[in-house]
Amino acid sequence: MTLHILEWSALGAFGFGKEAFADALAGRTHPPVSWRELKGDRGHPFPYLKADLSRLKDDLPPRATRRMDVFGRIAAMLAADLLRGMPEDERRDLGLIVSTGFGSFSTNMEFLDSVIAQGAAGASPMLFSSTVHNSAQAAVTILFGLQGPAVTLSAFDSSLSGAFLLADAWLAAGRVEKVLVLASDDLPALEAYHRLRSTGIPDATKPEGLPAEGGTAFLIGRSGPLSLELEKEAGAGPIFGTSGPGVRCHARVYGRIACAPGFELAAAAAALEGVWNPGNMDLDGGVDVELAPAGGVPHRRRLRRA
Amino acid sequence: MSARIAVTGIGCICAQGRGGPEIMEALYGTPKPPEPPSTFATPLADFPVFEVHQIPDRFRGGTLDPDRFTRAVRMAAAALDEALASAGLAPETLRGRRTAIVMGTTVGVTLSDAPFYRAYAAGGRPNTGPYERFLQSNPSLALAELLGIRAMPFTVVNACASSTDAIGLGLDLLRAGLADCVLAGGTDEVGEVNHTGFSSLLIYSKSRCRPFDAHRDGLNLGSGAAILVMEREGDARQRGAKPEFYLTGYGTAADGHHLTAPHPEGRGLRRAIGGALRESGIGPEALAFVNAHGTATRDNDQVEGRVLSRMLAPGTPVISTKGYTGHTLGAAGAVEAAISLWAMRRGRLMPSAGFQVFDTECGIAPNKELRPLAGSYFLSTSLGFGGVNAALVFMRGRG
Numbered sequence: 159m160t161l162h163i164l165e166w167s168a169l170g171a172f173g174f175g176k177e178a179f180a181d182a183l184a185g186r187t188h189p190p191v192s193w194r195e196l197k198g199d200r201g202h203p204f205p206y207l208k209a210d211l212s213r214l215k216d217d218l219p220p221r222a223t224r225r226m227d228v229f230g231r232i233a234a235m236l237a238a239d240l241l242r243g244m245p246e247d248e249r250r251d252l253g254l255i256v257s258t259g260f261g262s263f264s265t266n267m268e269f270l271d272s273v274i275a276q277g278a279a280g281a282s283p284m285l286f287s288s289t290v291h292n293s294a295q296a297a298v299t300i301l302f303g304l305q306g307p308a309v310t311l312s313a314f315d316s317s318l319s320g321a322f323l324l325a326d327a328w329l330a331a332g333r334v335e336k337v338l339v340l341a342s343d344d345l346p347a348l349e350a351y352h353r354l355r356s357t358g359i360p361d362a363t364k365p366e367g368l369p370a371e372g373g374t375a376f377l378i379g380r381s382g383p384l385s386l387e388l389e390k391e392a393g394a395g396p397i398f399g400t401s402g403p404g405v406r407c408h409a410r411v412y413g414r415i416a417c418a419p420g421f422e423l424a425a426a427a428a429a430l431e432g433v434w435n436p437g438n439m440d441l442d443g444g445v446d447v448e449l450a451p452a453g454g455v456p457h458r459r460r461l462r463r464a
Numbered sequence: 465m466s467a468r469i470a471v472t473g474i475g476c477i478c479a480q481g482r483g484g485p486e487i488m489e490a491l492y493g494t495p496k497p498p499e500p501p502s503t504f505a506t507p508l509a510d511f512p513v514f515e516v517h518q519i520p521d522r523f524r525g526g527t528l529d530p531d532r533f534t535r536a537v538r539m540a541a542a543a544l545d546e547a548l549a550s551a552g553l554a555p556e557t558l559r560g561r562r563t564a565i566v567m568g569t570t571v572g573v574t575l576s577d578a579p580f581y582r583a584y585a586a587g588g589r590p591n592t593g594p595y596e597r598f599l600q601s602n603p604s605l606a607l608a609e610l611l612g613i614r615a616m617p618f619t620v621v622n623a624c625a626s627s628t629d630a631i632g633l634g635l636d637l638l639r640a641g642l643a644d645c646v647l648a649g650g651t652d653e654v655g656e657v658n659h660t661g662f663s664s665l666l667i668y669s670k671s672r673c674r675p676f677d678a679h680r681d682g683l684n685l686g687s688g689a690a691i692l693v694m695e696r697e698g699d700a701r702q703r704g705a706k707p708e709f710y711l712t713g714y715g716t717a718a719d720g721h722h723l724t725a726p727h728p729e730g731r732g733l734r735r736a737i738g739g740a741l742r743e744s745g746i747g748p749e750a751l752a753f754v755n756a757h758g759t760a761t762r763d764n765d766q767v768e769g770r771v772l773s774r775m776l777a778p779g780t781p782v783i784s785t786k787g788y789t790g791h792t793l794g795a796a797g798a799v800e801a802a803i804s805l806w807a808m809r810r811g812r813l814m815p816s817a818g819f820q821v822f823d824t825e826c827g828i829a830p831n832k833e834l835r836p837l838a839g840s841y842f843l844s845t846s847l848g849f850g851g852v853n854a855a856l857v858f859m860r861g862r863g
Contacts, residue, residue: 159640198584254718261621266574270581270657278507278660286661287724287849291573291621296850299720305732308718308852309629312573313602313619320618327636333716348575351584352595455614 159330161322162382162464167239168424169232170372170412171207171365175239178210180434182411183425189370189411191362196351204350205362207370207413211235217242222301225284226294227265228344228371229258233294234301236340236375241302253334254295254308255324256342257317259416261291261310263346294342306334315400315416317341319450319457325378326388335379341417342373370413374420384427385464392446393460396439398422399448419449426461466639470700470707471858473551473693475543475649476802478789479514479686483546484806491803491814492834495788497672498684503535504578504656511668513654514686514790520545523610524555531593534601536572539689540651541610547647551693552705555611564616564643566634567603567691568626568650569794573619574598576655603651616643621794623848624757625716626650627690628797628856632714634694644699649691649798658793659685665724667761673791674818675758675784676765676826683759686790690798692805709805710859712746712841715739719851725763730771732853737775737845740855744841749777751857752839753813755804757847758784758830759791760818764847769826772845781831787817797846801856804842808860811837 167175171189172182181187192208195201211231214223217238223231233256241249266289272282290296292310299308307328311320318341325337350369353360360368378386399405400418412421426445428434444462476483479498480490490496498512516539521528523541530538548555575581577594584590600606604617616637620630627650634648662668662685669682692711700707717735719727726733741748754776757768772782785803792799807813816830845855 197587199589200587250720261573263574266657267581267585269661270578271585273578273657273660274582274585278656278663281660281664283661283664283666286664289574289657289661290570290623290849292623292848292850292852293723295622295718296723296852299718299851300722303720305718305720305735307716308622308850309633309716310621311618312621313604313617314599316605316617317619320616323616323637323642324618324633327633327640327642330640331636333636348581348584348595352592352599355589355592455616 159326161325161378161386162380163376163384163386163427164379164382165240165377166424166427167236167375168421169236170209170370172411173210174213174235176433179424180428183408183428183434189365191368196347198351202354204354205360205368206345207365207368209371226297227262227288229262229342230294230297232373233340233342234297236373237298237302237338240338240375240377246303249302249304251306251334252304253306253328253337254298254304255321255337256295256310256340257321257417258310258312259314259317259343260346261312262289262293264344265289267348315451316454318417318419322449329380337378339376339378340373341420343416344371345369365413366409368413370415372412372415373417374424383464384430384461387460389446389458389460393443395441395443395445397446397448398426401452405448423447430461430463468697469635469638469711470695470697471692471709471711472695472700472705472707473547473553474802474805475546476690476799477516477539477542478688478799479516480788482542488806488810491788495817498790501659506656506659508660508663510670511663512684514684515654516687532597532600533606534597535653536569536651537601537603537606539687540567540603540607543649543689543691544607544647547691547693553693555613558611558613558645561644563613563645564618564634564637565604565607566618566620566630566646566648568620568630568798569603569652570621570623570626571652571655571658572603573621576657578656622852623850624793624796625846625848625852625854626794628846628854629716631692631798631801631856632716632854635711635714638694638696646694647691648694650795651689652793652795653687654685669760672818673760673787675760675786675816676769676823676828676830677819678821678823680760680765683761684790686792688789688792688795688799690795690802692801708860710861711856712859713740713743713857716854721851724849726767726847728767730767732851733768733771733847736853736855740857744857746841748775750839750841751780751843752837753781753783753842755800755842755844756782756784757845758786760786766825768847769828773827781813782828783813783816783831797844800844804844805858808837808842813837
């Protein structure tokens with residue numbers, strides 16, 4: 159089945175929404191580098207690309223997001239961006255797939271902090287109930303009244319590839335007419351600590367190598383302005399992805415993150431929609447996007463104007 | 465009409481044993497009770513668990529290094545071994561087929577090594593081995609690695625409905641022609657983090673849990689894993705398999721209501737059950753029995769009981785197997801599917817462990833005695849944090 163992208167959005171250190179992403183792709187803006195102190199290694203500082211959540215209150219009631227972790231806030235902001243104008247009855251039957259590399263891992267560690275501080279008998283039930291990896295999915299269904307199928311997938315950088323295959327399967331099975339595919343990740347402190355211990359402190363002047371927070375959103379249906387076909391062989395047009403010969407990668411905009419293929423798909427959409435001019439590139443035959451990580455089962459999709 | 469999806473292999477490991485014969489012998493005979501935790505240290509030892517004490521240390525001739533793989537992965541490998549053997553499939557034969565590994569879990573995607581985290585949080589510089597084990601133990605990715613195949617990995621993290629959704633997702637992948645063979649199920653382990661967490665929610669029983677009972681006082685956690693081998697019927701027959709079971713329907717729906725509490729009227733659950741029955745082309749009167757989620761918490765059982773009492777034909781036997789296995793969280797739906805399939809094969813339904821006293825708030829009286837089974841279909845339901853609901857309908861056909 160050919161999927162179609164009806165609408166999309168992106169969020170990262172570069173900002174929030176299509177325009178912010180397009181500005182960063184065009185080099186008009188550059189993602190700012192943030193620093194955090196890790197608990198381990200005596201509070202070692204660590205550079206990363208922090209998601210810009212400054213517009214959180216624009217679309218979402220503060221009470222609803224007060225206790226949400228960064229993973230959930232990214233997902234909720236992206237969902238709000240695409241569901242803003244959708245009628246309530248259409249939203250009700252919408253399918254939702256959240257893909258994530260680490261999910262609510264950070265909240266899990268925060269829960270452990272509460273166990274360490276208060277003892278097992280004083281552990282925070284509020285935090286524990288948000289340790290499930292589908293907490294962001296739950297927040298989105300509650301905030302926007304979604305009552306259709308809702309699933310969260312978490313297999314590191316293979317997650318998004320699975321999300322699109324699942325969207326395929328749901329549409330083919332007639333479970334839904336439209337699917338919102340969200341990708342969201344924060345940067346768990348332990349992941350930063352692991353990188354610090356394994357490869358040392360990243361070079362803060364090279365954003366493409368910096369661990370990052372962020373996400374992408376795609377509203378998928380059976381017809382829309384951009385078609386997204388499964389392809390076995392590479393086409394004649396450009397290839398966007400995270401690695402490989404001849405592959406164009408835009409990690410300088412979004413950093414190192416499990417949902418990197420989502421940003422590459424968003425970059426392809428931005429180019430085809432004309433919100434970003436990628437320069438000397440023939441887009442007539444579409445853009446091939448590698449959605450699976452190198453070494454995994456190949457998952458290539460061709461995005462083109464429908 | 466889409467192809468029929470056959471279940472050609474079943475594997476399971478849980479507190480009652482490893483493999484169909486051992487588990488069913490315990491369930492039909494003298495099941496083990498929950499015990500104080502022994503695989504992790506906790507001051508909350510009066511909250512008993514259904515643990516798996518013996519996990520095989522080898523898989524297909526290779527060693528399952530506990531420093532490399534979590535208990536969740538090692539249990540999943542044991543279930544996979546049995547599932548593949550019962551399907552008559554060698555891992556080598558999967559290399560030429562588009563194989564998807566679809567595993568549900570909760571703990572399997574987080575760090576369960578509390579001592580490591582304590583050392584880190586204290587400002588120390590602990591060795592990152594436990595974190596690397598976490599990275600290597602994502603269930604679907606780890607099983608693909610153990611099998612030595614390039615499979616499509618799906619790790620479904622839908623709280624306690626994870627593996628029910630995993631099996632349903634496998635059904636959709638096969639029907640859509642996106643995969644030729646699906647290994648679907650779930651795995652989860654009890655550890656200090658989730659044991660402490662469920663205790664903090666004040667929904668944990670200090671004795672064997674009593675699903676749907678008027679005096680129920682909470683759940684017991686359990687460890688376990690189960691995997692089904694699923695194929696399109698034509699593909700299965702072509703390789704010489706004689707399918708006995710089919711997955712005929714799947715329904716899934718969000719409540720869109722509350723993070724931890726189910727919708728009071730079971731909105732999503734009704735939709736999920738209705739969808740699974742509709743896909744199967746049957747009405748509720750065709751069900752031989754229902755294996756309910758039945759956690760023995762006040763809220764879950766009340767809502768689920770009400771929905772089942774309204775949707776089922778009068779007299780349909782209902783059980784919850786959590787009084788045997790504990791709540792195996794993300795593995796629960798797969799463990800319950802495996803047990804139910806084996807019960808269908810043996811033609812006998814076990815009692816719903818822990819149930820004694822009818823609760824008018826639930827409105828259902830689960831099965832209290834070993835009884836013969838009549839009929840071809842059964843329903844299995846799961847609910848989870850985040851307002852997720854999923855239902856599967858299986859059928860026993862002629863082999």
